[in-house]
Structures are given as structure tokens and as C-alpha cells.
Amino acid sequence: AQKITQTQPGMFVQEKEAVTLDCTYDTSDQSYGLFWYKQPSSGEMIFLIYQGSYDEQNATEGRYSLNFQKARKSANLVISASQLGDSAMYFCAMSFAGGYNKLIFGAGTRLAVHP
Amino acid sequence: DVKVTQSSRYLVKRTGEKVFLECVQDMDHENMFWYRQDPGLGLRLIYFSYDVKMKEKGDIPEGYSVSREKKERFSLILESASTNQTSMYLCASSHQGGGQPQHFGDGTRLSIL
Numbered sequence: 001a002q003k004i005t006q007t008q009p010g011m012f013v014q015e016k017e018a019v020t021l022d023c024t025y026d027t028s029d030q031s032y033g034l035f036w037y038k039q040p041s042s043g044e045m046i047f048l049i050y051q052g053s054y055d056e057q058n059a060t061e062g063r064y065s066l067n068f069q070k071a072r073k074s075a076n077l078v079i080s081a082s083q084l085g086d087s088a089m090y091f092c093a094m095s096f097a098g099g100y101n102k103l104i105f106g107a108g109t110r111l112a113v114h115p
Numbered sequence: 116d117v118k119v120t121q122s123s124r125y126l127v128k129r130t131g132e133k134v135f136l137e138c139v140q141d142m143d144h145e146n147m148f149w150y151r152q153d154p155g156l157g158l159r160l161i162y163f164s165y166d167v168k169m170k171e172k173g174d175i176p177e178g179y180s181v182s183r184e185k186k187e188r189f190s191l192i193l194e195s196a197s198t199n200q201t202s203m204y205l206c207a208s209s210h211q212g213g214g215q216p217q218h219f220g221d222g223t224r225l226s227i228l
Contacts, residue, residue, distance in 0.1 A: 045219035
């Protein structure tokens with residue numbers, strides 16, 4: 001069965017520093033996708049970044065990058081130059097082939113950015 | 116921009132009531148999803164639909180049903196609301212095909228008293 005594990009319930013980082021949010025996954029499928037979403041206190045879920053299992057390069061979107069280590073089944077999110085507005089819940093999620101883009105979510109990590 | 120609109124931001128209902136949560140998307144997405152979000156559990160899939168009138172159970176369908184009569188609209192129904200259904204409910208939609216991100220509504224915080 002597919003599973004996403006986020007082991008850090010809460011993290012904090014100083015403004016302008018980089019931070020890594022951990023995500024490990026479990027699947028026996030060869031084809032799958034990994035997503036990161038941000039949920040500010042207002043509640044909306046914001047799509048950040050996507051990595052396909054066959055993508056050889058790590059995905060990047062602005063200050064977000066995904067550190068994809070397939071053999072270790074990890075897909076950590078790296079946020080560079082943290083900003084106060086980055087304070088939010090962050091969810092890692094996985095989709096799988098033939099799954100109609102259904103997502104399996106981790107429990108989330110709450111990030112606090114301190115000035 | 117993709118817009119997924121949920122009918123209510125906050126909703127308070129009584130035990131035993133039939134509750135309808137509505138979701139509308141404006142991007143012609145084939146797939147639509149209903150999740151519930153509880154602290155420490157992340158988001159859990161209740162039901163999803165990949166076409167009009169088509170629906171599939173997710174991980175926690177008990178006590179819920181859904182309806183998709185039009186492509187843009189996906190309704191979640193609590194047949195007889197119970198206090199353990201107090202939660203945040205999130206609707207999402209996406210195109211079919213690998214790598215397509217889901218786009219979410221703002222959520223409905225439902226309290227069952």
C-alpha cells in the first residue's frame with residue numbers, strides 16, 4: 001500500500017535561511033508522482049512543486065526545490081531564503097499510475113519563520 | 116486562474132441532519148475530489164469522480180455519498196450527520212493525465228452539534 005511519511009510535526013527557521021522539510025514515501029509502483037502543497041492559516045491549499053518518478057533532474061520552482069532520492073524513497077522540499085510569508089503547513093503527497101490523479105497525503109509539517 | 120469554489124466557508128448543523136456541501140470548478144477538469152482534513156492526519160480522500168455520473172470510493176467513504184450530475188459540480192452529502200464528521204472538508208479538481216496538480220477550494224469548516 002502507498003504511504004507518505006512526514007516525520008517533522010513542526011519546524012522553525014530564521015528569515016533568509018534555507019530549510020528542508022522531510023518526506024518519505026512507500027510504494028511498489030514504478031510510475032508515480034510527488035507533490036508538495038502549502039496551506040497558510042487561511043486554509044487554502046497551494047500547489048508548490050511536482051516531481052515525476054522518471055524525472056532525472058530535481059524539480060525547481062523559484063525558491064522551492066525538491067530533493068528527490070529515488071533509492072531512498074525520499075522527496076524532501078527545500079525552501080531557500082525563507083520569508084515570513086512561508087509560515088504555513090506543508091504537505092507532501094503522492095499520486096500513482098492509473099489512480100485518476102488521486103493523492104495520498106502525509107500528516108504535514110508546520111513551518112514557522114522567525115524574523 | 117483555476118477557480119474551485121466551495122459553497123460555504125463555515126457550516127453548523129445538528130446531529131441527524133442531511134448535509135450538502137457543494138463544489139464548483141471553472142476549468143473543465145475531468146477529475147473532482149472530496150477530502151476531509153483532521154489535525155495530525157493530513158488529508159484523507161472521501162470520494163472522487165473522473166467523469167459526469169461516475170464516482171469512486173476513497174479511503175473513508177462511510178457515512179458519505181456524492182453526486183456529479185454536471186462536469187463542473189461535485190456535491191458531498193452527509194446522509195445523517197454525526198459529531199465525528201465535524202471536520203474541514205476540501206474539494207479539489209484536476210485534469211486527467213500524470214503530473215496534473217489538484218487545485219483546491221478554500222475549504223468548508225463543518226461543525227456537527
